[in-house]
Each structure stands twice: as C-alpha cells, then as structure tokens.
Amino acid sequence: MSNIIAIFKKQMKDTIKNKTIFIQFIMFPILALIMNNAVKIDGMPENFFVNLFATMYIGMAPLTSITAIIAEEKEKNTLRVLLMSNVKPREYLLGIGIYVWTMCMLGAALLCISANYELKLSLSFMVVMAIGILASLLIGAAIGTWSKTQMAATSITVPIMMVLSFLPMLSIFNTTIAKIAKYIYSQQIHLILNQIGSLKIELHSICIIVINMGVAAVLFRIAYKKCGLA
Amino acid sequence: MNYAIRAERISHSFADKKVLNNITFAVQEGEIFGLLGPSGAGKTTLIKILTGQLKQKNGSAALFGKDTAKLTALEHSRIGIMMDNWGLYERLSAYDNLLFYADIYHISHSVVNETLKDFGLYEARKLPVSKFSKGMKNRLSLARALMNHAKLVFLDEPTSGLDPATTKQIHEALKEQKEKGTTIFLTTHNMFEAQYLCDSIALLSRGSMIECGSPVDICKKYNHLNRIEVTCRDGKKVSLENGSQAIPLLKDYLEHNLIETIHSTEPTLETVFIELTGKGLDSNE
Numbered sequence: 001m002s003n004i005i006a007i008f009k010k011q012m013k014d015t016i017k018n019k020t021i022f023i024q025f026i027m028f029p030i031l032a033l034i035m036n037n038a039v040k041i042d043g044m045p046e047n048f049f050v051n052l053f054a055t056m057y058i059g060m061a062p063l064t065s066i067t068a069i070i071a072e073e074k075e076k077n078t079l080r081v082l083l084m085s086n087v088k089p090r091e092y093l094l095g096i097g098i099y100v101w102t103m104c105m106l107g108a109a110l111l112c113i114s115a116n117y118e119l120k121l122s123l124s125f126m127v128v129m130a131i132g133i134l135a136s137l138l139i140g141a142a143i144g145t146w147s148k149t150q151m152a153a154t155s156i157t158v159p160i161m162m163v164l165s166f167l168p169m170l171s172i173f174n175t176t177i178a179k180i181a182k183y184i185y186s187q188q189i190h191l192i193l194n195q196i197g198s199l200k201i202e203l204h205s206i207c208i209i210v211i212n213m214g215v216a217a218v219l220f221r222i223a224y225k226k227c228g229l230a
Numbered sequence: 231m232n233y234a235i236r237a238e239r240i241s242h243s244f245a246d247k248k249v250l251n252n253i254t255f256a257v258q259e260g261e262i263f264g265l266l267g268p269s270g271a272g273k274t275t276l277i278k279i280l281t282g283q284l285k286q287k288n289g290s291a292a293l294f295g296k297d298t299a300k301l302t303a304l305e306h307s308r309i310g311i312m313m314d315n316w317g318l319y320e321r322l323s324a325y326d327n328l329l330f331y332a333d334i335y336h337i338s339h340s341v342v343n344e345t346l347k348d349f350g351l352y353e354a355r356k357l358p359v360s361k362f363s364k365g366m367k368n369r370l371s372l373a374r375a376l377m378n379h380a381k382l383v384f385l386d387e388p389t390s391g392l393d394p395a396t397t398k399q400i401h402e403a404l405k406e407q408k409e410k411g412t413t414i415f416l417t418t419h420n421m422f423e424a425q426y427l428c429d430s431i432a433l434l435s436r437g438s439m440i441e442c443g444s445p446v447d448i449c450k451k452y453n454h455l456n457r458i459e460v461t462c463r464d465g466k467k468v469s470l471e472n473g474s475q476a477i478p479l480l481k482d483y484l485e486h487n488l489i490e491t492i493h494s495t496e497p498t499l500e501t502v503f504i505e506l507t508g509k510g511l512d513s514n515e
Contacts, residue, residue: 006333010319010326017321017358081317081374084281086307086334 003087007095008102011069015103024065025103028057029110036114045194050115052169054125055190057107058132059164063140064157066100070144071153089228097137104133117196124196131209132189136164138216146223185212232259233295234382234413235280240289242275249275251437253289257430259381262404262414264424264445266499267434273417274314276434277384280415281311293382307335310375310383314390316367320360324351324370327359328377335378342377349373350399365396372400376407383407385416389423401427421499431499435507445499452505453496461491 015021032053039049073079082092108129112122139160147153168190171178181187188205195201235257242250249272257263265273278284280291282298291298296305319327328342346352349369359367368388375383388404389397404414404427418424424431425445433441433448441448458476460468460483470476472494483489497505 002336003334006330009333010322010330013326014319014321076320077313077315077317078319080283081311081313082334084283084306084309084311085331086303086336088303 003091004095004098007087007092008099011096011099021065021068024061025107026110028053028061029107029114032111033114046197047115050111051190051193054108054111054129054193055132055168055186056165057104057111058129058136058189059166059168059186060161061107062100062104062133062136063143063161063164065103066096066137066140067144067147067153067157068150069096069100070141071147071150074144074147075149089224093141097141100140101130101133101137105130108133121196125193128189128192128196132185135185135209135213135216138213138220139164142216142220142223145220146227148227183208185209233257234259234261234293235263235415236290236292236295237276237280238290240276240279240286240291242272242279242284242286242288249437250279250286253434253437253439255432255439255442257413257415259294259413260408260411261429262408262416262427264428264431265415265417265434266419266421266424266431266503267417268419271434272437273434274386277386277415277417281309281384282306307378308381310378310380312368312371312375312383312385312388314386316371318359318367318371318374321358323356323358324362324366325355327370328374331374331377337378345373345377349403365392368392368400369396372403376403376412379410380412382413382415385414387417387419389418389420397423421503424499433499433503433506435503440506441502448499448502449496452502453494455495457495459493459495460489462488463490464488 015025032050035049035053036047045051070079073082079092083089105126108126111129112125115121115125117125140157143153143156143160147156164184164186167177167181167184168187171181171187178187185208188208192201192205233256235255237256238254240250240253241248253276255263265276267273275284279286280293280298282301285299293301293305293309301309319330322330324346325342328345329339332339332342343352343355346355349372351366351370351373354362354366359370362370372385372388375385385404389400392400401423404416408414414427416423416427428445430443431445431448432439443451456472458470458472458480460470460480462468462483468479470479480492
C-alpha cells in the first residue's frame with residue numbers, strides 16, 4: 001500500500017509540472033462550465049453541454065493521460081528502474097490508475113457543479129462518471145502497456161479517443177452512426193447522462209458497459225502478458 | 231567463498247543475432263568487478279540478464295545464490311542499478327526524485343539530504359533534473375542506486391562522457407562503497423577506470439568472454455616483452471631485460487642519480503584487448 005501511495009504522490013508532483021497531462025484533466029470541465037453558463041438556446045436540452053463534454057471527458061482524459069504516463073515511463077526507462085526496486089507491476093498500475101481516476105473524478109465533480117444538480121442527481125452523475133472513467137482507464141492501461149514509446153502510444157490512442165469521444169456527439173445528427181455507437185460504452189454513458197433526471201437506467205445499457213469493460217480488461221491482460229511493463 | 235554474482239554458460243540472441251555466447255564468471259562479495267568491451271559487445275544485455283530484466287536463452291544467472299528470474303521485490307530492493315540513460319524523473323527536482331525512492335525503499339526522508347550532500351548535489355536539489363548536466367544526472371542516478379545501502383550495485387557506463395573531475399568524484403564514491411562492503415558490477419570501455427577501480431575484470435568481445443581475472447594478472451600474462459625501460463636525465467633511453475642481470479646497471483644508475491623515469495613494459499588492458507581482438511575498446515562491434 002505504501003508503494004501505491006508513493007507513486008500517487010510522485011505522480012501528483014509530476015502532473016503539476018506536466019502541462020500536457022494537466023490540461024487533459026481540466027479542459028472539458030472548464031469548457032462545460034463556460035458553455036453551460038454562456039450559451040442558452042431555446043429548445044436546447046437541459047445541461048446539454050455538461051452531458052456532451054462529460055462524455056468527451058470520459059473518452060479522452062483518462063485514456064490519454066494514463067497512456068501517456070505509462071508510455072513515457074517506459075520510454076524514459078523510469079519504469080524499468082522502478083520495477084527493479086521495491087515495486088511490483090500491480091502496485092505501479094494501481095498507483096497510476098488510482099491517481100488518474102481521482103484526478104478525473106475531480107474533473108467530473110467540476111462538471112457536476114456546472115450542471116447544478118441536486119444531491120441525489122449529483123451522486124448518480126458521479127457514479128456514472130466513475131464507471132465511464134474506469135472503462136477508459138482499462139483501455140488506456142492496455143495501450144500504454146502495449147506501446148514502447150509515447151509516439152507509438154499516441155498513434156493508437158488518438159483514433160480510439162476520437163471514436164469514444166465523438167461518436168456520441170455525431171450520433172445526435174446521424175441515425176446510422178447512432179446504430180453503431182450504441183455498442184460503445186461512451187455512447188451508453190452519454191444516454192444515461194441525458195436521462196439522469198429520471199434516475200432510470202436500461203438493462204441493455206448496463207450490459208453493454210459491462211461487456212466493454214470486460215473486453216478492455218482482456219485487452220489489458222493480453223498486452224501485459226505480451227509486452228510486460230518494463 | 232561467497233559469490234554475489236554467478237553466471238554460467240549464459241547465451242542470448244535477438245532474432246538471429248547472437249549477442250552473448252557461453253559467458254561464465256563469478257563475482258565475490260565485496261569486490262568491484264568490471265566488464266570491459268567496446269560498444270555493442272553485449273555488456274548492457276548481460277546487465278539486463280543479471281538484474282532479471284531479460285531472460286537468457288541458455289545458461290543460468292544467480293545473485294547471492296538465487297536465480298535472477300526468481301528475485302522477489304524485496305531482493306530487488308537490495309540491488310542498486312544505474313542504467314546508461316539514468317531513468318530519472320526529469321520534471322521533478324533532484325530532491326523529489328530521491329524522496330520518491332526513499333518512500334519506495336521505506337527509508338527515512340533524512341537520508342535524502344545526506345545523500346544529496348554526499349554526491350555534491352545539495353545546492354542544486356530544488357532544480358528540475360531536466361536542467362542538470364550529464365555529470366549531475368550521473369551523480370544523481372548513482373546516488374539513487376546507493377541510497378538504500380544496497381548489497382550489490384550494477385552500474386552501466388557510470389562515467390561515460392564525463393569530465394575528469396566528475397569522473398574522479400564518482401570513482402571516489404565507488405571506492406567508499408566498496409569499503410562499506412558493497413559489491414559493485416560495472417561496465418566500461420575505459421581501461422584506466424577498470425585498472426584503477428576493479429579487483430577483477432572480464433573482457434567481452436562480440437558477445438564472448440575473451441579474458442577474465444585481476445587487471446594486474448591479465449597485464450602480467452600478456453607481458454611478452456618483460457623488460458624495464460629507463461630514461462636517463464641526459465635523455466638517453468635504456469631497455470633492460472626484467473631479471474637479476476639488470477640489477478648491477480640499475481644500481482649504478484641509482485647511485486649516480488641518473489634516472490629520470492623507469493617503467494616496466496607490461497601492456498595496458500587496451501593493448502591486451504587489441505592483441506586479442508585486433509581492435510580497441512573504443513571501437514564499435
């Protein structure tokens with residue numbers, strides 16, 4: 001446990017000095033805060049921008065940050081030295097994973113504040129965000145483990161990130177895209193967020209999210225077995 | 231006899247390229263062992279195998295009697311490593327880098343400042359490592375490897391590309407560690423470093439070990455000339471056979487204070503390496 005805390009603390013110090021990662025955590029929450037207060041159009045669903053940017057946030061922030069962190073550590077050999085010390089691979093992954101999840105949850109809290117939900121809805125919103133962030137973390141960890149360099153990681157992350165983040169938005173305008181997008185967890189998260197006021201979640205949404213997370217976990221296991229961490 | 235490292239018939243290849251071929255040697259506890267060879271000889275691959283980062287295709291490697299592939303995290307924590315590309319967190323300060331490892335090694339935070347002072351980095355402790363010179367990064371990387379009072383330290387080219395003053399500082403730090411009982415395994419292509427620091431060395435060329443032993447013994451073994459060369463104060467140079475027959479003349483020179491310099495003709499490690507491989511330690515393989 002102490003190693004996980006040490007990695008968490010180290011990563012916090014590092015992020016303060018790493019603008020690329022730091023921006024990932026705050027960009028969408030700040031955009032949502034501004035847009036939700038600045039843009040008011042008749043007929044626009046309530047909290048349209050919060051839900052839209054929350055979905056994008058889930059698809060981008062955890063995925064790109066955990067991938068970048070792991071790939072950078074692999075490229076610069078810091079991970080190899082760390083694993084040669086008193087650190088087990090699972091401790092490293094937990095330390096980084098918990099850190100990114102916590103930072104993203106802070107971002108999610110900011111999104112929640114922008115939406116001005118009452119307590120019950122706020123809790124529901126945070127739970128849904130927590131699940132979405134976790135799913136992206138699993139995919140990001142798999143990519144980071146698979147990639148030897150940051151460049152290689154970016155080339156895999158960007159298209160996946162685009163699919164996860166933009167399909168829910170594009171499916172608003174195109175029914176064909178919506179038919180495909182419904183099998184992706186970010187779309188299901190988007191749909192749940194849109195109906196959060198009713199506090200009703202469809203069973204098939206839960207199934208799709210669970211299956212997506214299962215696939216991500218399997219992908220991570222394959223990447224870890226094939227490439228290892230160092 | 232207690233061995234810190236034992237390597238037996240280690241062979242390794244990447245795809246079709248054989249990089250290590252039947253390497254066998256042992257390092258006693260508390261000694262400094264140097265692995266000499268030009269770039270591409272297989273030194274870093276051997277370090278990776280010995281530290282359990284890479285599994286050899288054939289043979290066995292053991293640290294303190296335990297197979298390197300089966301080392302636990304706790305056993306790893308008793309081994310210090312300084313890789314050729316440091317593995318430092320460049321955005322963090324020197325202090326934060328060591329503080330992080332103090333947490334990982336579960337040692338007191340007070341060790342951090344002591345270590346920084348020992349390695350002459352205390353004044354620069356708040357600077358991000360990205361602003362450090364190569365020599366400072368080497369010292370910080372070495373400080374990290376040693377801060378846990380490791381029983382065994384692996385150093386990959388610890389003084390490569392450093393100025394003489396920094397090199398000397400690192401040499402002194404290593405000698406100090408040896409006195410404390412730490413076993414040190416280092417790779418280098420600097421023959422002076424090997425001769426100055428190492429109790430034993432191995433010469434590696436194209437993945438094969440071509441010689442192994444103490445630097446003095448190896449140089450003696452290849453001292454084919456076995457002569458004494460004297461330069462007199464008047465500039466005259468005299469070459470004498472290294473034996474009792476040289477005594478009268480040397481005695482005479484000494485009595486009349488005629489000697490400017492006197493040298494034996496044993497070869498350097500570089501000369502031995504060239505004799506065995508046909509090329510120098512600074513070449514590439």
